[in-house]
Amino acid sequence: MEHPEITEDMIFQCFAAAQQDPDQNKTAASFVDVEEYENQIMYPEFARWAEKAGHRDLATLFRKVAGEEKLHAVWLRELYSDIGVPPRGEDTQRAIDALETIKANCDKLIKMNPQGVVEKALSVAIRVEEREYLDIYPRFRDQALAENDAETAAVYQRVIDSEQQHAEWFQAALQDFQSTAAAQTA
Ligand SMILES: [Fe+2]
Ligand SMILES: [Fe+2]
Secondary structure (H helix, E strand, O other): OOOOOOOHHHHHOOOOOOOOOOOHHHHHHHHHHHHHHHHHHHHHHHHHHHHHOOOHHHHHHHHHHHHHHHHHHHHHHOOOOOOOOOOOOHHHHHHHHHHHHHHHHHHHHHHHOHHHHHHHHHHHHHHHHHHHHHHHHHHHHHHHHHOOOHHHHHHHHHHHHHHHHHHHHHHHHHHHHHHHHHHHHO
């Protein structure tokens, strides 16, 4: 490829959607699978990009959010003691593969266009968090409520509130990032 480029959509392919299942235990296992993927793979990779691009503050933010994704899995694991190592979801595996593909080009691209990669990662992080708190996890909460499982519903609600906060942190960081960039080119 003569002019490799990483688009926002390519990075968005690294998002893994947790899958709802008629069996609440399977929904929970998928949730844990995705949250642990975000904790162990996706956000640490975004943090690595930010660090390489010279944005330590953003690397710290990605790592902080990664830590909270771990907590989300821990909260739910407390109610589902038999999850163990959840089966790797199809969508999670697809996301892992997408991330591997990007990684091959990423280091080169960060050198060529560090601001671009970091800005796109932030935009994707906002989209990921929004999908979760506006769409996916409310459905999981409602499934638990429909089964009169108030405890599980309360955990999903706590997660929804937390993902919303993540979206807000990333939005603020992106605004900051863009206004700094604008000031530098003015
Ligand atoms: Fe999460
Ligand atoms: Fe999150």
